[in-house]
Amino acid sequence: MSPEEKAAIVEALIEExxxxxxxxxxxxxxxxxxxxxxxxxxxxxxxxxNDSLIVEYDMxxxxxNDMVEIGDDVVVEPPTAAKRQKGRGKHGH
Numbered sequence: 192m193s194p195e196e197k198a199a200i201v202e203a204l205i206e207e208x209x210x211x212x213x214x215x216x217x218x219x220x221x222x223x224x225x226x227x228x229x230x231x232x233x234x235x236x237x238x239x240x241n242d243s244l245i246v247e248y249d250m251x252x253x254x255x256n257d258m259v260e261i262g263d264d265v266v267v268e269p270p271t272a273a274k275r276q277k278g279r280g281k282h283g284h
Contacts, residue, residue: 204232
């Protein structure tokens with residue numbers, strides 16, 4: 192994974208955490224959800240730092256219109272509350 196790809200992933204994670212913090216402050220996200228998402232994010236950051244992150248794409252939910260271009264060759268899908276909730280099921284929570 193290139194440094195640019197790593198930077199794009201980190202920026203997407205930062206934006207997701209920013210949204211979660213705001214949602215927690217406004218009562219839209221419970222503390223346990225915030226804690227889980229922060230831990231999950233730390234695991235992702237660790238995987239990125241150690242070049243062990245495996246990127247998976249769910250082609251059934253893939254919509255090119257939801258993509259945001261970060262650079263010439265790096266594209267990151269912005270997280271949504273529904274996708275964060277759906278992602279929890281993959282971890283058994």
